[in-house]
Amino acid sequence: MARIKLTVNGVRHSRDVEDRTLLVDLIRDELGLTGTHIGCDTTQCGCCTVHMNGRAVKSCTILAAQANGADILTIEGLAKDGELHPVQQAFTDCHALQCGFCTPGMIMAVVGLLKDNPRPSDEDIYHGLEGNLCRCTGYINIVKAVKQAAAQGADGH
Amino acid sequence: MFSLNYVRAKSLKHAAELLAQNPEAKLLAGGMTLLPTLKQRLARPSHLVDIAAIGALRAIRPSKGKLSIGAGVRHYEVASSPIVRQAIPALACLAGLIGDPQVRNMGTIGGSLANNDPAADYPAAALALNATIVTDRRRVKAGDYFQGLFATALEEGEIITRVLFPLPKQAAYEKFPHPASGYAMAGVFVAVTARGVRVAVTGAGPGVFRWNAAERALGRSLSPDAVAKLSLPADEMNEDIHASREYRANLVNVMTRRAVAKL
Known part of the structure; x- marks a missing residue:
């Protein structure tokens, strides 16, 4: 198990997860942010794209542990004050x-x-x-x- | 994926110690090949030693007339680096053709060279430019480093730290990407150096190789026509559902001519 601390859409989170946990599973299952989709689970379709430290990445092909300490932006974090991006x-x-x-x-x-x-x-x-x-x-x-x-x-x- | 232990290495020394202590450990940099491999349960490392955060592996800088790129430098950084674009524009261009943007934002040059996928792009540049692979133990010339399908000169626990590229007079890379994966069905890197022309081919054979006949022909006349009548022996090419041996041999010729035309 690993303690993962990361910021998602400006909110700081801390979770204990198995080392093999994928970032997308942490985002969806632990944080309940289901806007990030799992399409192919093989790095091809891009449905799971989020930004990690400002760069677009496929969250199905990154371990949650790799994102420890990172700043994550998901689709839920784009709209500001009720206004769409x-x-x-x-x-x-x-x-x-x-x-x-x-x-x-x-x-x-x-x-x-x-x-x-x-x-x-x-x-x-x-x-x-x-x-x-x-x-x-x-x-x-x-x-x-x-x-x-x-x-x-x-x-x- | 099988259960494993993730460790973030604090330094190169720390990473080497972790590898020495755990014979079944694997290095993790961008993970763009390793994680899909683990998800398919094709590998079962006891530990993943993450070296992505080690600062010593992250520099791009000129070094005594050569270009030094740290093993942990990501593809998008090579593609967008003003230093690389100025020193070896063909290398920046090659990096921008790897995979897709999300993959380029994670994948590293060291990871690509350590994996030595027969259809990867960087091996063609390293071999054509006569690069030196620098590890935590020694320096290896590209010609000795690549040893066929997923095989390299790396020993157990040896870590690539950076790659030294001699600056060519001119260079160009052309690839025919597989339309779905983006991997090279044939990729040709042509480098014009003080010691002659070097042509390295990826994607077409079981590993990256130099096309000596094309090098000699281009040494006499640096034009696409110089190689137009040359043909590679098709029986040495890869064959799969995507392309026959003969088709790949022909693609190598076409990519070589396109690369030379771009010089």
């Missing part, structure tokens, strides 16, 4: 989802993309979202939403 708003406006399963991970990946590259070209968007799969294949509106968020100056912060 510009990337969330753009996904709503552009109907950038069908079933919605990939959406939290997709949005966290887009926030990471815009942080590195606030004005991405179409190619940059395709390359930047390579780690996220939409099982409904609804990519056209997702790319549209990224462009809208970028045009409105969502720089990922």
Whole structure:
């Protein structure tokens, strides 16, 4: 067992978990933040994307122990004072989802993309979202939403 | 994943001690290959010794006319480093093609070289650029380091600390990625050095290798046409559901020409 201390969406938590516990399981099962989804559990689909110390990562392929002391941001931490993050708003406006399963991970990946590259070209968007799969294949509106968020100056912060 | 003990190493010395005390321990850096392996229960280490937080492994700096990259440096850091972009832009470009953004945010150069996946990108750069793999015990030239499928010169408990890249006059990397995994079905790194042209191929064979015939041809004439009529023996290439041996041999030729055209 290991005592894990980490900050999630600005709130400090401390939990005792088995050393083999995955970060996504800590986030979902221990902290009850079920917006972070487990899609493939094999590092391919990106549904479990969260930010660890400011970088987008796949929480199904990180041990909770590796995140000990880290600052984690999940989909639940994006909206501020009841107002959606510009990337969330753009996904709503552009109907950038069908079933919605990939959406939290997709949005966290887009926030990471815009942080590195606030004005991405179409190619940059395709390359930047390579780690996220939409099982409904609804990519056209997702790319549209990224462009809208970028045009409105969502720089990922 | 089987039950295991996680330990965060405080220093290189601490990590080496933990490995010596626990013969079934494994090093963990980014974990982008190791964790999926553990989840499939293909390995059962007693301990994971996490070396990601060791500061001594994290530097990118010029070193006596060479570029030194710490083993714990992550792919996105290599891809975005102004020092790497200035010294060896092809290496920064290669790092930006590994996996996907989330994988690049975790995976490390040391982890990639220690694993020596036959389709990984970094081995091609290390071999073509004649890099030196520096460990906590010695220095190993890339030509001696890579020993085929997932095999390297690393001994039990030996830890890569950094990689020294001599600066080429020109270099370029081109890969044909597998459309789902992003791994190289064929990746070719061409380096023009003071001692001649070096061509290293990943993804196509059982391990990274130099294409000597292409090196000689490009030494005479540094143009894509110089290798157009060369062919690799297909029986030495990999064959799987994604591509036949002949197709991979052809891809190597095409990637080589594209890399040379990019110089």
